[in-house]
Amino acid sequence: xxxLVPRTTKTSSVSAAGNSAPERPLGATLEFLRLLWxxxxxxxxxxxxxxxxxxxxxxxxxxxxxVGAYPGMSAGDLARILxxxxxxxxxxxxxxxxxxxxxxxxxxxDARRVQLDLTxxxxxxxxxxxxxxxxxxxxxxxxxxxxxxQSTRDLLTAxxxxxxxxxxxxx
Numbered sequence: 353x354x355x356l357v358p359r360t361t362k363t364s365s366v367s368a369a370g371n372s373a374p375e376r377p378l379g380a381t382l383e384f385l386r387l388l389w390x391x392x393x394x395x396x397x398x399x400x401x402x403x404x405x406x407x408x409x410x411x412x413x414x415x416x417x418x419v420g421a422y423p424g425m426s427a428g429d430l431a432r433i434l435x436x437x438x439x440x441x442x443x444x445x446x447x448x449x450x451x452x453x454x455x456x457x458x459x460x461x462d463a464r465r466v467q468l469d470l471t472x473x474x475x476x477x478x479x480x481x482x483x484x485x486x487x488x489x490x491x492x493x494x495x496x497x498x499x500x501x502q503s504t505r506d507l508l509t510a511x512x513x514x515x516x517x518x519x520x521x522x523x
Contacts, residue, residue, distance in 0.1 A: 398485050408477060410485040415444055420478035424467040435512055
């Protein structure tokens with residue numbers, strides 16, 4: 353029985369996390385997934401560090417940054433921007449509200465609708481932080497041509513949309 357060997361490129365000898373890894377052919381799809389997992393792991397690790405250092409996770413910080421940039425946005429709009437289910441966002445918003453970082457304000461024209469706003473404590477967390485996830489992303493993005501960054505954004509958007517379509521089709 354012969355081993356299946358993908359016909360595309362091998363992984364580099366250094367992993368995304370900087371650790372030595374033996375060269376093993378993975379193929380384009382598995383190599384891309386490997387790198388996405390490395391990014392996911394890095395985001396989770398940095399998020400835990402942010403929780404200790406700043407008192408909010410990376411995901412909570414992103415919510416704070418977005419609400420700070422667009423005060424009065426609805427939870428539904430925020431969920432769409434973040435590509436998460438509204439029920440997932442509800443838990444994040446509750447935790448931020450309980451900690452006095454975010455408040456829900458009744459819409460002036462429709463009391464059934466709620467707008468999101470930051471408290472003064474929440475606004476203090478919108479300043480860029482050295483150990484924050486976005487600081488690391490900003491550093492890396494600054495090393496690349498804006499056209500390459502846009503191409504990567506397009507690719508990641510298509511991937512997010514494709515995964516969402518796959519999830520919807522299996523309901």
